Amino acid sequence: MTATASLPAGIENGAMVGLQDGRVLYTGGDQGGAALRHAWVWAPNAPSWVQIADMTTARTLHTATLLNDGRVLIAGGFPTFASSPPAAALSSAELFDPTTNSFSAVAPMNVARAGHTATLLANNSVLVTGGATQNGTPTYLASGEFYDPTSGSWTLVSNQMSVARGGHSASLLDNGQVLIAGTILAFNGQGCGNTCAATDLYNPATNSFSPTGNLNTARYDQTASVLANGQVLVTGGCCGTNNIPLASAELYNPSQGSWSAAASLQVPRSGHAAVYLTDGRILIAGGASSASTEFYQQQATLGSFLGASLPAVYANTLAVTLKPQSSNQLNLGVGGNGYNFANDTASTLRVCEPGTTTCRTIRAVIVDSGSTGLIVFASKLGGVSLPPVTDSNGNTLGDCEQYVSSSVWGSVANADVYLGTQKINMPIHVLDDTASFAPPPISCTTSGAFVNTPASFGGNGLLGINPYPNDSGIYYSCTAGSSGTCTAYSPSSNQMVSNPVAALPVDNNGSVVEMDPLANANTQVAAYGMLTFGIGTETNNQPPGNLTVMQTNASGSIAVTFNGASYAGLFDTGTNFIAFLTSALSGLPLCPSGSPGQGLYCPANVATLSTINSSYNSSAGSNTYNFQIGNANSLLSVPQGQPQNFALQTLGGPAGGFVDFGAPSFFGRTIYIALPTASVPVPGPYCAY
Amino acid sequence: MKLASSTHRLKARLAAGLALSALLALAPGVNAGLGDHINTQQSSSAGMLKQSQPSYQVFESVDSTDHVTLDQYASSTGTVFAVAWRGAGMPDLRAVFGAYFAQFSALRQHAPAARHLLSIEDPSLMVDIHGPNSDIIGRAWVPALVPAGVDVNTVVQPPSATDQ
Numbered sequence: 001m002t003a004t005a006s007l008p009a010g011i012e013n014g015a016m017v018g019l020q021d022g023r024v025l026y027t028g029g030d031q032g033g034a035a036l037r038h039a040w041v042w043a044p045n046a047p048s049w050v051q052i053a054d055m056t057t058a059r060t061l062h063t064a065t066l067l068n069d070g071r072v073l074i075a076g077g078f079p080t081f082a083s084s085p086p087a088a089a090l091s092s093a094e095l096f097d098p099t100t101n102s103f104s105a106v107a108p109m110n111v112a113r114a115g116h117t118a119t120l121l122a123n124n125s126v127l128v129t130g131g132a133t134q135n136g137t138p139t140y141l142a143s144g145e146f147y148d149p150t151s152g153s154w155t156l157v158s159n160q161m162s163v164a165r166g167g168h169s170a171s172l173l174d175n176g177q178v179l180i181a182g183t184i185l186a187f188n189g190q191g192c193g194n195t196c197a198a199t200d201l202y203n204p205a206t207n208s209f210s211p212t213g214n215l216n217t218a219r220y221d222q223t224a225s226v227l228a229n230g231q232v233l234v235t236g237g238c239c240g241t242n243n244i245p246l247a248s249a250e251l252y253n254p255s256q257g258s259w260s261a262a263a264s265l266q267v268p269r270s271g272h273a274a275v276y277l278t279d280g281r282i283l284i285a286g287g288a289s290s291a292s293t294e295f296y297q298q299q300a301t302l303g304s305f306l307g308a309s310l311p312a313v314y315a316n317t318l319a320v321t322l323k324p325q326s327s328n329q330l331n332l333g334v335g336g337n338g339y340n341f342a343n344d345t346a347s348t349l350r351v352c353e354p355g356t357t358t359c360r361t362i363r364a365v366i367v368d369s370g371s372t373g374l375i376v377f378a379s380k381l382g383g384v385s386l387p388p389v390t391d392s393n394g395n396t397l398g399d400c401e402q403y404v405s406s407s408v409w410g411s412v413a414n415a416d417v418y419l420g421t422q423k424i425n426m427p428i429h430v431l432d433d434t435a436s437f438a439p440p441p442i443s444c445t446t447s448g449a450f451v452n453t454p455a456s457f458g459g460n461g462l463l464g465i466n467p468y469p470n471d472s473g474i475y476y477s478c479t480a481g482s483s484g485t486c487t488a489y490s491p492s493s494n495q496m497v498s499n500p501v502a503a504l505p506v507d508n509n510g511s512v513v514e515m516d517p518l519a520n521a522n523t524q525v526a527a528y529g530m531l532t533f534g535i536g537t538e539t540n541n542q543p544p545g546n547l548t549v550m551q552t553n554a555s556g557s558i559a560v561t562f563n564g565a566s567y568a569g570l571f572d573t574g575t576n577f578i579a580f581l582t583s584a585l586s587g588l589p590l591c592p593s594g595s596p597g598q599g600l601y602c603p604a605n606v607a608t609l610s611t612i613n614s615s616y617n618s619s620a621g622s623n624t625y626n627f628q629i630g631n632a633n634s635l636l637s638v639p640q641g642q643p644q645n646f647a648l649q650t651l652g653g654p655a656g657g658f659v660d661f662g663a664p665s666f667f668g669r670t671i672y673i674a675l676p677t678a679s680v681p682v683p684g685p686y687c688a689y
Numbered sequence: 690m691k692l693a694s695s696t697h698r699l700k701a702r703l704a705a706g707l708a709l710s711a712l713l714a715l716a717p718g719v720n721a722g723l724g725d726h727i728n729t730q731q732s733s734s735a736g737m738l739k740q741s742q743p744s745y746q747v748f749e750s751v752d753s754t755d756h757v758t759l760d761q762y763a764s765s766t767g768t769v770f771a772v773a774w775r776g777a778g779m780p781d782l783r784a785v786f787g788a789y790f791a792q793f794s795a796l797r798q799h800a801p802a803a804r805h806l807l808s809i810e811d812p813s814l815m816v817d818i819h820g821p822n823s824d825i826i827g828r829a830w831v832p833a834l835v836p837a838g839v840d841v842n843t844v845v846q847p848p849s850a851t852d853q
Contacts, residue, residue, distance in 0.1 A: 034729065253796035334840040341802075370805040371822040402779040403804040404818045404825060438821075447782035449802070472777035474755050488754050555824035570821060574804045579819075582810060599801040653801050656817030658826075 007040060007049050013081065015064035017072055019098050020421060022325065027074055027096070030060040030081035041101065052101040056094050063097075063118035068151060068357035072096035073126050075147070077133055078114045086136030089114040093147065093154075110145050110156050117170035121204050122383025124149055124357040127157075129180050129202070130165030140164035140185065144202065144209065149357075158208045162451050164666035167220030167238070170202075173254050177384030178202040179212070181234060181252070186218040186245075193216075199252070199259075204383065213258040216250055223274035225282050225296070228338035228364035228460060229297055230254055230379070233262060233296060236269035243548050245270035245288050249428030266294050280333035280346060280364065281526070299452065317501060325414035326540055327421045328507040330367075330451040330516065330534040334527035334663065335646020337364035341458040342636070342648050343576040343663040345515075347531060348528055349463065350418040353384055359418075360384050364460045365529060368574025369513070369556060369673050370660075371464035373471035373497035374417060374426070375401065375408065377453075378433035380460045386413035388494050389427050391477045395497060396437065398476035398486050399429050400444035406451045408432075409440035411478070411495060419463075419533065421583065424503040427495060429471065431457075438484030441476060462574070463500060465511045465531075467556045467675045467685040471497040502675055507534025510674035510684060512541050513573055517668030522628075522649035523635060524574050527667060535672055536680035543672060543681055548623045548687040551615035556673065558687055560625075560659040561612040562586075568658050573670055575662035577627060577648075580609070588629060588652070597632030606630040611659065615686075627665065722787015723831055725768045736761065744836040745770070749848065755780055757825075758848040764836045771830035771845045777823045789814055789831060817840075 007026060012028025014036070024042040026049065028035060037054040055074060062077025075093040091112035094103045099605050107130065115138075116131025127146045132138035142164040144157040167184035179201055180239045186196035196218035200209045215234070222237030234254040240246050247269070249262040265284070272287025274296075282296035325331060330347040337346040352359035362380050388396040389412040397412040410431035417424050430437075432452045444450070464471065469495065476486035481483050515529035516522030534541045550558045558571035562581065577600065583590050588607055591597035601607075607629050614622040636651075638644045649664045665671075671689045678684030721727045723776050727736075727748070739760060740747040748761045757776030761769050769787070786793045793816065796809045809816035818827035826847040835841045 097760065368804065370820075401822065402825075403822060404779070404820070404827075405800070405803060405807040407779075443781050447779055448797070448807075451714065462852055464822075466821050466823065470823075472823040474778055553824065555821040557821065557824065568826070571804065572805055572821075576803065577801065577807065579803060579806050579808075582808065593799075599799055625805070653803075654810070655803075655806045655819055656806045658808075658817070658819035660803070660806050660819065662803075 005625055010659070011036065013063045014179040015062050015074065015077075017064040017066050019066065020070045021098060022421075022532050023098070025064065025072055025096060026078065028059045028062060029053060032280040033080065033082040034058075035078060037078050039096070039103070045285050050366045052632060053103065055103045056105045056327055057090065057092050059090055059092075061114045062090070063116060063128065065118040065120055065279050067120060067126070068124045068352065069149070070098050071096070071149070072146060073106075073118065073149070074114045075118055075126070075128055075182045076116055078129065080640075081135075083136035083225060086134045088134045088297045089132060090114060095149075095479055101230050103646060106147070107153055109147075109154050111143055112265045113140060113141055115166045116141070117168060117180070119170040119172055121172065121178070122176050122360055123204065124359075125204070127170065127178055127202055127204075129161065129170055130168055130183075132166050138166065140166045146204075146207075155207065156231070157202065158206070160210050161200045161204065162211045163192060163195045169222060169224035169234065171224045171226050171232050173201075173226065174382050174644050175231070175254065176204060177254075177565070178204075179224070179232055179252060179254070180209070181215060181224060182220045182222050182237060183218075184220040186220055187238060192218075209646060213252070215255075216259055216261060217246065217248055219246055221271040222246075223272060223284065225274045225276050226278065227251075229454065233274075233282070235262075235274060235296075236265050236272060236287060238270040240268070242317060257372040266391065273410060276363070277331070277333075280335075282338045284295055286327040296375075324530075325420050325530075326538070328504075328538055329420055329540070330531045332367060332513070332529040332531050333514070333526060334528070336523075337459060339364065339455060341576055342646050343661045344458050344646070345573045345666070346459055347528075349430070351375075351381065351384065351386075352416040352418070354414050354416050356416075358384055362461050364454075366459040366462040366574060367513070368464045369466055370570060370574045371401070371403070371462070372468045372472065372499050373401075374415075374429060374461065374500050375410075375431060375464070375497075376461040377431045377457070378410070378435075378437075379454070381430070386415050386428075386430060388413050391489060393477070395477045395479055396484075397469070397489060397491060398438060398440075398478040399473040399497060400440065400476070401429060401473040401497075402444075402447065402449070404665075406449040407444050407447060408452050408457065409444045409450075410452075411437045412475075412495065414492075414594070417500065419500065419504065422504050422507070422533070424500060424505070426500065427497050429473070429497045432509040434482060436482055438478040438486050440487055444474070464574075465501050465673060467499075467510075467552065467673065468498050468554055469502065473497060482485045499675070501533060502622075502677070504533055505574075507537045507541070509537065509678040510535040510672060512670060512672050513666050514670040515666040515668065518647055518649050522630070522667075523645040525643050525645055529645035529666070535678050535684075536676055542686065547672065547681060547688045548621060549683075550613060550621040550623075551618070552685045552686060552687050554676070556685065556687060557616055559614050559616055560567070560657070561614070562609075567657055568616075569611075569659040569661065571661045571665060571673070573663050573666060575660050577632075577651040577653050577662050578627060579653055579660035580629065581659060582654050582656060586629075586654070590654070591632050595633050597635045600632035600651065601629050602631045604631070606650060627661070721761060721769055722784055722791045723769055723772060723829065724834065725769050727761065727763050727766065727769060727785045744757070744839055745844075751777075752780060759785065760848055762830070762845060768834055770834035770836065771828070771841060773828040773847045774847075775824070775826045775843050775847045779818075779825055779827075786829065793829075800850070
């Protein structure tokens with residue numbers, strides 16, 4: 001990581017926020033007791049802090065919140081850190097415009113507050129809650145209000161939270177509501193007892209708070225992160241016995257409205273920070289009593305905190321720095337998405353109502369080079385209402401997307417989709433909208449596994465980057481409502497869930513998947529990489545001179561020759577293992593029936609195999625391709641006293657008359673998947689490495 | 690970790706005996722699944738005779754809904770012993786597997802979950818389906834129903850892409 005020039009020494013309590021263009025904005029804070037009006041930006045390509053125009057007001061312990069439109073709302077704070085005499089909190093607010101790098105005042109809050117929370121809602125409004133009215137001997141607030149950038153006004157929430165709060169957290173849930181937890185009144189038994197453990201939900205639809213489950217341990221100065229599966233992870237905070245920071249962590253389950261214990265932090269922390277990285281890890285850093293960092297690894301049951309005191313081999317794994325994304329890039333993570341599938345390759349993107357700033361960030365989106373189109377589960381779009389794609393009668397199109405062994409069902413809707421900072425507008429597939437869309441035709445649910453929930457699907461959506469132009473789903477026209485009925489329908493091409501890569505404004509001729517190599521005998525807790533759009537269109541996607549290029553058919557398939565016989569093959573980020581022919585053809589024994597690896601290969605020793613890969617219909621691009629398949633039972637076992645490995649380089653199984661170079665094949669490689677529109681080094685479609 | 694499913698073993702062999710109970714002789718391509726009998730004298734728009742051999746005939750049809758091209762391999766007595774298909778998406782496997790669908794469903798629970806392939810090698814039912822969503826190729830046969838002398842692994846090939 002590049003060293004960055006420092007901010008001026010001694011600044012504390014400023015508010016920092018990442019901008020949509022990759023820059024970071026730092027505002028205000030205090031220095032020697034005096035609050036600052038100053039602001040700085042940090043750019044990844046010129047890593048030093050550059051002071052920009054001042055804010056309209058000096059402030060510290062304020063908030064800075066990135067809006068969906070790219071602006072930043074600055075609100076409240078104290079005009080000075082000095083508390084003698086006590087200083088009243090500020091009600092003023094201002095907006096930062098990233099195009100001019102300047103601030104302008106907006107309407108003040110109804111209630112002056114500092115040390116409050118500020119949370120962006122789906123509709124681009126910002127909810128602020130709680131905070132202190134003055135320093136010195138502060139009084140804390142139980143009120144909340146929201147700022148609507150469209151009207152430019154603040155509106156009070158119609159009622160109060162269960163308890164006055166400071167040092168609390170507020171988290172936007174998948175359903176569009178906000179979970180508020182923690183209060184500084186818990187410090188040293190200030191007499192709030194059980195009330196200190198109370199948590200509240202804010203419902204934007206009713207503009208009101210309502211109580212939900214109590215924390216198991218009252219706390220404040222904790223972190224709160226919404227996981228890919230929709231649960232909220234709260235870590236650490238203050239305080240245990242003798243005011244020692246807490247190591248305990250808790251998970252909030254929105255569907256149950258209750259809290260349960262999570263794994264504990266490796267190091268007790270309070271006043272620390274947690275950042276959800278775009279590859280699925282949650283970085284937890286600093287806080288009282290520790291300068292160390294650790295990562296939370298999301299898993300289906302209980303996740304694990306990794307890094308602070310793990311064996312060196314895991315520390316090595318986690319030392320990988322998140323790669324900065326360029327405008328044509330998405331970070332990839334394997335095993336960090338909270339669903340319990342090995343080698344599940346996933347990323348993060350943003351979906352908005354077309355032409356608006358009403359948006360949700362969708363995490364744990366599987367990247368699949370074996371299918372085309374964008375799929376998102378309706379349950380992850382809380383607060384976003386996408387216009388349906390309809391037929392001439394106004395009926396909504398339904399779409400049954402069939403994989404070989406599973407299928408999904410949902411409506412087709414129009415969306416603005418941000419892949420990194422690039423926006424596309426196209427029909428997407430919205431799954432499992434049981435509240436407002438027709439149930440699936442029976443034929444969509446009976447052929448294979450019907451995986452119409454995030455947990456059974458293995459992610460919150462899917463980004464299909466196959467060269468084929470559309471999702472090749474079976475389309476229907478469906479009457480309105482949750483009991484609507486569907487009849488077969490032949491969509492026009494602009495009604496179909498189509499190729500998201502081709503729809504990009506630029507960098508739209510293919511994609512490049514680059515995964516970091518694994519260490520540790522080819523197994524790791526997780527793995528990380530980068531998805532880059534375009535081939536030969538930017539400095540970051542230029543194919544090297546020694547690229548091996550295999551022409552594919554329209555669906556991305558190549559030819560694979562093994563022991564003199566030729567088979568169809570596919571480099572496939574969406575299949576979790578290397579699927580190679582049959583046990584008889586490969587010579588690899590299947591795992592014993594009833595063992596964890598049943599149905600996969602279980603050679604006694606790691607087998608090294610070699611194929612000749614070439615173009616789909618010719619020997620052009622012939623190359624010798626070596627790979628290994630290990631013992632699935634060994635790979636799937638959980639190491640004693642260690643976290644489970646999710647990145648498994650040599651996991652293999654049978655595929656019949658087919659070779660599927662699945663997700664593990666990408667570890668340590670850079671693989672080009674070209675659309676027909678690619679032109680370098682040869683016309684697409686092709687697969688190359 | 691979900692990769693190798695290992696449940697639902699009980700149903701595995703329930704359906705094997707049902708195949709021979711099919712009494713109706715169906716036009717090829719019309720609701721005729723594995724183990725069903727089809728009228729090999731009748732060729733319709735739903736199932737054109739593609740190939741005729743002494744011990745078996747191949748009828749080909751294209752489904753109007755899913756546009757999948759399906760080949761049915763019928764013995765000289767009209768029993769469908771094998772199927773092969775190719776298309777963007779999947780055919781209705783309930784129809785394709787006919788009386789063997791329950792057995793197929795049970796056996797597939799033992800196969801690792803994979804988006805783009807499914808391989809079942811069981812003495813009672815062989816299944817091989819694979820490919821990206823826009824070009825899925827499948828074939829399946831019931832070893833017990835294969836006519837003597839037919840090398841099914843060689844004979845049963847998916848329709849070519851140009852058939853689509």
